[in-house]
Amino acid sequence: MAKVYLSVSNPQEPQEVPLDTGGYWTIGRGPGNTIIFNDTAMSRRHAVIQEMQPGKFYFIDLGSRNGSMLNGRRVTIPSELHDADSIVCGQTQMVFHHPEAEPTLIKAKTQISTATEVVYARCLITVLVVDIRDFTPLTRQLDESILAQVIGTWFREAGIIVRRNGCTGDKYIGDAVMAVWTHSAGGPKAAEIHGILQALSEIQVLTSSLHQQFPLPAPIRIGAGINTGLSMMGNTGGQDSPDFSPLGDNVNAAFRLETATKKSGLDIALGRMTFECLGKDPEAQQCFEKRAVELKGYEQAVEAWLTSFTRLDEFLRSRVQG
Numbered sequence: 001m002a003k004v005y006l007s008v009s010n011p012q013e014p015q016e017v018p019l020d021t022g023g024y025w026t027i028g029r030g031p032g033n034t035i036i037f038n039d040t041a042m043s044r045r046h047a048v049i050q051e052m053q054p055g056k057f058y059f060i061d062l063g064s065r066n067g068s069m070l071n072g073r074r075v076t077i078p079s080e081l082h083d084a085d086s087i088v089c090g091q092t093q094m095v096f097h098h099p100e101a102e103p104t105l106i107k108a109k110t111q112i113s114t115a116t117e118v119v120y121a122r123c124l125i126t127v128l129v130v131d132i133r134d135f136t137p138l139t140r141q142l143d144e145s146i147l148a149q150v151i152g153t154w155f156r157e158a159g160i161i162v163r164r165n166g167c168t169g170d171k172y173i174g175d176a177v178m179a180v181w182t183h184s185a186g187g188p189k190a191a192e193i194h195g196i197l198q199a200l201s202e203i204q205v206l207t208s209s210l211h212q213q214f215p216l217p218a219p220i221r222i223g224a225g226i227n228t229g230l231s232m233m234g235n236t237g238g239q240d241s242p243d244f245s246p247l248g249d250n251v252n253a254a255f256r257l258e259t260a261t262k263k264s265g266l267d268i269a270l271g272r273m274t275f276e277c278l279g280k281d282p283e284a285q286q287c288f289e290k291r292a293v294e295l296k297g298y299e300q301a302v303e304a305w306l307t308s309f310t311r312l313d314e315f316l317r318s319r320v321q322g
Contacts, residue, residue, distance in 0.1 A: 004057070004100075006035070006049075009093045019057065024050040024152060026062075026145050027089055033145075041066050042090030045144035049081070052156035055100065057081040060152065062144045066090055078155060078172045125246055126181045126188060126228040126274060127254035128167075128196055130158065130203055133221040133262070135175035141217050150214050151175070157206050165199035166192070169246075177203070178254075180246055188228060193277045194319055200224050200268065201316055204309045225257030227271035256295035257304055266306040269293065275305040287315035 006017040017035055019025060025034040030044030043064040050058050061068040061075045068075045069088040081087075087094040132138070132154075139147055155172045162170050162179040169180040181188070181196060204222060211219045229250035257269040270288060278284040288305035295302055307315075 004098045006087075006094045006096060008037075009095065019049060019051075024048055024149060026148065029090075037090070037092050039090040039092045042092060046089050047075075048145070048148035048152070049096075050078075050148065050152035050156075052078075052152055052159070055098075057096070057098065058152070058155075059087060059096075060148060062148060063139070064089070078152075123231060123246070124183045124187060124229070125231050125250070126183065126193070126196055126226060127231075127246060127251050128162070128179045128181075128200060129176060129225045129254045129258045130179075130200065130222050131176040131224070131258050132207075133223055138216075138220070146214055150210060150216070150220075153213070154207065154210065154220075158203050161202045161206065162199050165195045165202075167199070176255075176258075178251075183228075188277045190277060190279050190281065193228075193274060194316070196226060197312060198316060200226070201309070201313055204267075222267070223258050223261040224268045225254045225259070225261065225271075226268070226274050227251075227254040227257060228273040228277060229253075229271070252297070253295065253302075256297065257293070260293040260295060260304065261306065264291065264293070264306055267309050268307050268312060270305040272303055272305075283315055283318045287311050 004019045006019065008015045008017065017025075022034065026045060026048045027033060027035045027037070027042075028044050028046040029037055029039055029042045033045065043062070043066070045062050046064040047062055047068050048060045050060060052058050057080070058078045059068070059070055059075060059081050060078045069086075070079050070081075071086050081096045081098065083096070083098045083100075085096040087096060142150070155177065158177045159170050159172075162177070166181060167179045168182045171178045179199070181192065183192065207220050207222050210216060227250055231246040231248050231250045253271055257271060261267055261269050266289070275284070275288060288307045290303060290305055292301040293304045293306075
């Protein structure tokens with residue numbers, strides 16, 4: 001196996017830091033970090049590098065005072081690391097080395113010139129947004145190293161779940177996961193929506209068990225919004241770092257639907273087309289409650305179908321038994 005390590009280019013502290021044991025490495029100037037620097041511009045708990053999947057390493061800024069840079073860009077969300085990536089924490093410059101990642105990175109770069117020629121493509125997609133409830137109070141109660149482990153585990157395992165259930169793309173935004181399923185022009189079948197709901201149910205099981213792995217003050221809760229519709233797939237990353245993501249109202253609605261669940265007393269909100277894809281299934285009619293909900297940025301209330309995780313699990317079990 002090729003060596004994975006950080007090389008520190010500062011003349012004051014030239015060194016190589018191996019990343020081969022432990023699964024996560026905290027970076028900061030305070031004692032107790034895995035990697036400690038004598039850098040007054042660095043926070044006590046500045047950032048963490050987490051191996052979220054075998055061979056896939058992510059960099060996460062822990063809300064540091066002066067921020068972190070990855071390849072010259074400010075880091076605001078967990079970002080995957082590639083061989084030769086440049087990292088700056090405070091005034092300390094590092095380079096991430098992962099030689100086994102080179103073939104994948106080279107292949108991706110050879111495709112950039114053709115991929116970026118088609119900047120937009122119109123697709124029928126379903127967007128799932130899952131958000132951790134009361135995340136800000138949680139960050140104030142947990143040590144940064146524990147928080148990094150919790151959020152890293154949640155992102156990693158949630159990503160595995162959505163991809164196993166047919167997701168074609170996923171992103172990690174602050175304390176939320178956004179997953180996208182792409183459908184044929186004829187529209188998604190009921191089985192495809194069942195698969196998305198199954199993924200959501202599995203994420204709920206994962207989330208509710210995290211307090212058994214980590215010293216949390218209480219079980220973590222989540223809410224979710226699901227919306228189906230036509231969206232433009234656009235390259236929001238630029239030539240050097242292409243990042244093809246869905247754009248437009250369909251995506252915004254999924255985030256707004258998730259937010260609407262917080263006032264509803266329920267956990268999950270489906271948009272009209274998503275619910276209609278379930279057909280005239282009497283079990284679906286019993287599981288989901290139709291409501292008019294206020295969405296931020298929308299002049300009028302919109303129709304949504306809401307439910308709890310308990311009722312969702314009952315619905316999914318009825319599908320298996322049926």
